Amino acid sequence: MNYWLFKSEPGEFSIDDLASRPRKTEHWDGVRNYQARNFMRDKMRKHDLGFFYHSSCAEPAIVGIVRVTKEAYPDHTAFDPGDKHFDDKSDPTSPRWFMVDVQLVQKLDVPITLQTLKSFNNRALRDFALLKRGNRLSIMPVTKSQWDFILGL
DNA sequence: GCCAACGTTGGC
DNA sequence: GCCAACGTTGGC
Numbered sequence: 001m002n003y004w005l006f007k008s009e010p011g012e013f014s015i016d017d018l019a020s021r022p023r024k025t026e027h028w029d030g031v032r033n034y035q036a037r038n039f040m041r042d043k044m045r046k047h048d049l050g051f052f053y054h055s056s057c058a059e060p061a062i063v064g065i066v067r068v069t070k071e072a073y074p075d076h077t078a079f080d081p082g083d084k085h086f087d088d089k090s091d092p093t094s095p096r097w098f099m100v101d102v103q104l105v106q107k108l109d110v111p112i113t114l115q116t117l118k119s120f121n122n123r124a125l126r127d128f129a130l131l132k133r134g135n136r137l138s139i140m141p142v143t144k145s146q147w148d149f150i151l152g153l
Numbered sequence: 154g155c156c157a158a159c160g161t162t163g164g165c
Numbered sequence: 166g167c168c169a170a171c172g173t174t175g176g177c
Contacts, residue, residue: 007175009174009175033160034160035160055174055175055176056174056175056176057175060175060176114176133157133158134157134158134159134174135158135159136158136159136160136173136174136175138174
């Protein structure tokens with residue numbers, strides 16, 4: 001069992017958007033960063049859990065918990081010239097980008113804000129990837145101890 | 154809107 | 166392979 005953080009701009013896709021989907025499940029498309037892709041494609045497994053994080057918004061925060069329900073498969077949005085995430089270097093015979101399916105497990109009653117997380121920057125969350133200088137990954141690993149600590153906040 | 158910190162691209 | 170230019174991310 002692995003743990004992850006899924007980053008999304010709520011203006012693009014929010015936790016409420018996920019909650020409104022059938023079976024509260026949606027594919028996590030649009031990842032266009034190799035490191036993030038590799039985590040998804042090579043390490044993410046069915047039943048893994050993840051934090052749903054809202055970025056680039058008034059209150060950046062972890063807002064919920066999701067579960068991986070389908071392992072990596074080609075991201076079809078890369079094949080669609082009309083899609084925002086179109087990439088002409090990816091095609092169905094040799095897909096470059098991948099996605100997984102995630103299901104909402106729980107929306108947090110109280111978001112765990114970036115500000116709160118930062119207050120543990122030099123303590124329990126010293127090595128938390130989200131707090132690393134300049135880390136802009138949209139998919140990042142979370143250790144079990146980090147996961148447990150954050151859920152205990 | 155600003156800007157730091159990256160990642161990507163492309164000429165050489 | 167190097168590196169400058171450029172584009173993107175994301176907090177503030």
